[in-house]
Amino acid sequence: MISLANVSARFSNVIGVEGITLDIDKGEFVCITGPTGAGKSTILKLLYMEIKPSSGRVTVEEFDSGSITRKQIPYLRRKVGMIFQDFKLLNDRNVYDNIAFALRATGYKRGDVKKMTARVLAQVDLNHRRYHLPDQLSGGEQQRVAIARALVVEPYVILADEPTGNLDPESSKSILDILISIQRQGTSVVLATHDYNMIKGMGFRRIHLVDGKVIEDSMDEPAE
């Protein structure tokens, strides 16, 4: 269960978000839409506790922004997979090592690292690219590596911040398809995008933000 209860976040007199209240259930696919500067990324940052709310309370599973300690944040991050517009891959490591890194850095055993990395590589269809460096991949492939890295630790929720922002329509669609398949397997997905058309008609829950406030929280009608 993820919830934001009357959450506001201010950055030196600039309002990031204000009075946000929402709940996200397990396995739900939620799209946060809105123009640039509306507060979409701020909500994601609040969820992975990169920032703490100025007021209100953020809860992700058993972690509460009001009581979480600095030492507990890594354990929260293991339940929250993050994907960014600029991929944020380690360019000096190949695809396999980029994904396995998430497991190694959180203390998984060597055998488990191999097994879990291979499984997720197959899931994002990148087995044939496992020994390539990020620079040798297309933007879409790099984003798939980033998804695999987020997914490999079997998180409770995937937070995707404009994951298709740097991609062509075809790659964007393939990324969206992967996110949908992740959601169908029971993992919540929170997708922040300024491009409503990309998700329009897919039947997702849409939270529309303007100037840091929720203007609309509705279920998108699936297209015929």
Added chain:
Amino acid sequence: MSFFFSLSEGLKNLRRVRGAAILAVLILSLAIATVGTAAVVGWNGQKFIKFLRSQFDLTVFVQLDTADDVVIQLAKDIGKIEGVRDLTYISPAQAARKFEKEFGENVMTILGTNPFPASFIVRVLPQFGTAVDASYIASRIANLKNIEEVRYRKSLLVIVDKYIKILIGAAMVVGFIVLFAAILISSYTIKLAIFAKRDLIWTMRLVGATDSFIRRPFVVEGMVEGLLAGIVAIGILEVAYRAAGFVLRGYLPLHRIEINNEIYLGMLLFGLFLGWFSSNISVRKYLREKM
């Protein structure tokens, strides 16, 4: 897994940012070489002071006409005093011969009698060669029966003690400054190396690595750099010592200045410590700032 991960990541980091690592090793090695030089100067200075103190002695004159068995007992009593290393007995006849050798006159011919009393040259242990200890030993001897006089170069000892205090004070200040500078320089150097790997740190945090887990590869890297810097610093010191010996031969008795293996071992350990300490401090600070 976590140990091997830290070790392999630490070693890989060295390879990945080779330039920064080489720079860190060079700067650290200069800092360690400076500390090593201070240690060589300090150690040899201490050795010289010990030598000076070991040369110190007291001359003890026994009252004239003291019986031989009493003189023997006196020698035993003096030998038992704390701080006395050994003593040499000089009989009146030996003293007269010494006088004749030094001044060319036979005192018996001039005076018709031998005016020299029996005496002892008393040498003290090096650690008792201070003005305070010498005064204590001299007063203990003077208090013995049949002792006429105890002489020693008190003023010289006072001067030596005074300069040693100044030297130790100066060495401690210089040593502290050098040590502080070495830690500061190495912290900044390692901080630069850490900054070069900010993406790696960011990703580790992103995937949920704990701060202590993130720190470990950097600490391994810092310790390897410190160890390498220690080896380079030993090379620098050895080359500088040999070069100085070659250039200054005939001017300074450099052959008397020793660099022992303990100093080299100390430099290696200091390098390890410097790498561990600096990397620990730098990563902690970086992680705190970026939280």
